Amino acid sequence: MRKILFVCCLMGVVFGQASSFVRDTDVNMMDWKSYYRQGESYYHRRQFLKALEKYRHALKQHYSDTLVHAIASCYYERGYYRKSIELYRDFLENDLSEQKIDLLAKCYDKLELPDSALMYRRQIAERNIENQSNILLLVQDCLSLEIPDTALYFLDRYTAVDSTDLTVNKLRAYIFYRTGNYYRAIDLYEQIKDAGDNQTSTNYYLGLSYAQADSLSKAYDCLELAVEQTRRRNAHILCQFGIVSSKLGDLSVGNQALDEAIDLLQPDKTLMGYLYETKASNFTKMRQVDEAIACYKRSLEYNSHHYMCIFHIGYLFHLKKDIHNEKVFFERFLDAVKKANKEDEYKKSVGYAVGYLKSAKEEEFFRGGFID
Secondary structure: OHHHHHHHHHHHHHHOOHHHOOOOOOOOHHHHHHHHHHHHHHHHOOOHHHHHHHHHHHHHHOOOHHHHHHHHHHHHHOOOHHHHHHHHHHHOOOOOOHHHHHHHHHHHHHOOOHHHHHHHHHHHHHHOOOOHHHHHHHHHHHHHOOOHHHHHHHHHHHHHHOOOOHHHHHHHHHHHHHOOOHHHHHHHHHHHHHOOOOOHHHHHHHHHHHHHOOOHHHHHHHHHHHHHHOOOOOHHHHHHHHHHHHHOOOHHHHHHHHHHHHHHHOOOHHHHHHHHHHHHHHHHHOOOHHHHHHHHHHHHHHOOOOHHHHHHHHHHHHHOOOHHHHHHHHHHHHHHHHHOOOOOOOHHHHHHHHHHHHHHHHHHHHOOOOOO
16 A cells, blocks of 8 residues: 555656556556657657656556656756756655766756765765766865865775776866875876876966976976967966966066966956946946946946946936036037037937036026136
8 A cells, every 4th residue: 555655646746646646557567668668769869858758658557766767867857957856855765776876966966056966976985986977076066165175085095996097186186286285286297197198287287286386497397388288378377377487587478478368367348348337327226326426437447438428427427416527527428429420329318418518507607606
């Protein structure tokens, strides 16, 4: 009776119809297997919706952990990570194979929950430390959680079995660098290079490790190679190469690298102008006039031809009853659109600006003053 109730509940979760589920005892065993084989065929062809449909038909006729896992895998592939987790938790929590634990961990990684993913990856590592892909992902989760010591613990256990895995050793060397073990990082990175790895990341972090260990000449060689490998398009590598070059007294080379890095690190002027303009609009709606003016001025630093920013600043000074600055920015706006021959494009705003200036002059006149 418990088993029948259990299967009925499972059908409710998977198909949303637990109340109407009826187990058909007369269905031939070959029927569910046929559906399962069709589902497998679709799954291997990456047709996950069709695979899911066939797996569900099979599960209607025959309960199987394998079918539950197949459905969970389809959920994962189609982006339904929480559904996959819930399916395992409800029905397979006490009977999880390494394959199923791995899928749970991958779901949590996709949901950007590294602490939960790490819990399951540790289970796999305890069962099978030689599972390389699990170790690599476990270490990434540790780095996300900023617990490198835990990462090193599992890496050391892995390398006790296989000390020649270059992919694992690169990650281990990186963690040595991250944790300040520069000499251990250097030794391991040099072994990696001797084994034939000459990738940019290897040269870059080896160079940084040498720099931290005060071996500036070796750092220079490694970083120079990394700079050339990236065709001088990586700002961070150029920065470090420029710093090391400067410390060695090669000032012209250092300045050139730093100038190139600065150019690469310059913000997107169009985007920055838009961001400050948006902030200015927000401050205006919040009636924080001074903050809005400051943001419009920053926006103009990135795009001096954004004429409406000039207009808005004039309007904000109008609200502040700052007649002098109101006049300055409205006249600047009118001059700018006139020089750009865009008076028709900004016809409505031009009319407002002229009107505001006229009002400002009248107000100043009645106060007994004058405006030049």
